[in-house]
Amino acid sequence: MSPKQLGIDSWPQNVAARLLDLSVDLSCVIGFDGHFREAAGDWEGLLGWTPTEMLSLSLTDLMYDADAVATFADLESIRAGSAAVRFQNRVRAKDGTLRWLLWTVTAIPVEQAYRAVACDVTPGHDAEALVLESERRYQDLIESAHDIVQSILPDGHFQFVNRAWHELLGYTTEELPGLTLFDIVDKVDHDHCTLLIGQLMSGMSFDSVEVTFVAKDGHTFPVEGNATGRFREGEYVATHTFFRDVSDRKQAQALTAAYQHQLEDEVAERSNINVRCGVSIDSLEGTDRLEGVLIRGGEGSGAAGSGAPELLPASALFVFIGASPRTDWLPPQVLRDSRGFILTGPALGDQHHQTADGDRDPFLYETSAAGVFAVGDVRAGSLKRVASAVGEGSVAVQFVHQVLRS
């Protein structure tokens, strides 16, 4: 509604002024020259300028530079006869901080002035900025992920894909709008994907999806990942998938399977090798030397199922055990590597021990717990030999004495 329609410009000046005073928002009269003539409301609480200071200021003093052009253009249009205008801009508080104000301004030509009501909308902008920041971080994360991330619309086209998607599939951003999911999925998986999307549309989601992708140059590669349907107000709007290229793993698995097959074939061909899986050794038999091994259970043995022991003649027994440290009972202060071996000395990196005499590096073989030492097999990086375990123990004793003396 225009000021005319509102009748504001025909109101007696004292009525308009009183209404401005009553407003819970901030109100003011600003001359066409930009100087404040009146300022009602708690401007001081918001911007820190006292009422007297406000009247010595012009809009240019308050305005944040980046918003000045748009603001003055709005004011100019009101002055030229536009209806009351609402706009937002940032103004400077006395302490230099910026506040967002929502202005409603009308021009009163007879007074050569604008009458304006302003409302502080900074909190809304802060919240919006936080949401934008969080969205930006999320996008950065998706963009920098090594996984292939894609959002697929119900018609099969892509809503968005990440950098890894472009790198692995070889398509450019310009080519994306012309592609659908079925252009990047191997034909053998088309039915599987159609079925999958149907299930996603019905609200299911999948943690372990395996399909084969076809890159632009025609090469195929297996991917594994998860897929979820996205719904807005109950309506299916997109499918989000996160896939990882598992070519290397699949190749390694195939190689391992091939080697295992080869080994099994070679063992099967040798008449002097008899493989018995799943048995346990009950006892070793013999007088002066090993003569037999008493085993129990296992597939393919006469004793299978009955649990009865079976004596196998044997003159030698090789035992492959160890390499699994039993350190899980230790407190978390004693740091271990990913396999449970205890870290000591230089392996602790920059860690220091605090003592009465100040910080010191951990001693050789000293753990992350000051005064606690680890040697031998249980220590990360040790040689796993009797002689070295004994040697490490004798060295550690010297440091134990030093700790006790300190």
Ligand SMILES: Cc1cc2nc3c(=O)[nH]c(=O)nc-3n(C[C@H](O)[C@H](O)[C@H](O)COP(=O)(O)OP(=O)(O)OC[C@H]3O[C@@H](n4cnc5c(N)ncnc54)[C@H](O)[C@@H]3O)c2cc1C
């Ligand atoms: C089958 C096999 C063959 C080997 N052959 C050789 C070889 O020919 N030459 C060679 O140099 N090295 C050989 N080794 C390696 C050698 O045995 C080890 O390097 C050496 O014994 C390490 O000594 P250690 O004192 O660190 O540990 P260990 O000898 O294992 O001593 C650790 C001791 O701590 C005890 N223990 C564990 N947990 C606890 C607990 N919570 N509370 C109390 N006690 C506990 C264990 O029962 C054990 O007695 C062989 C190892 C194996 C498994």
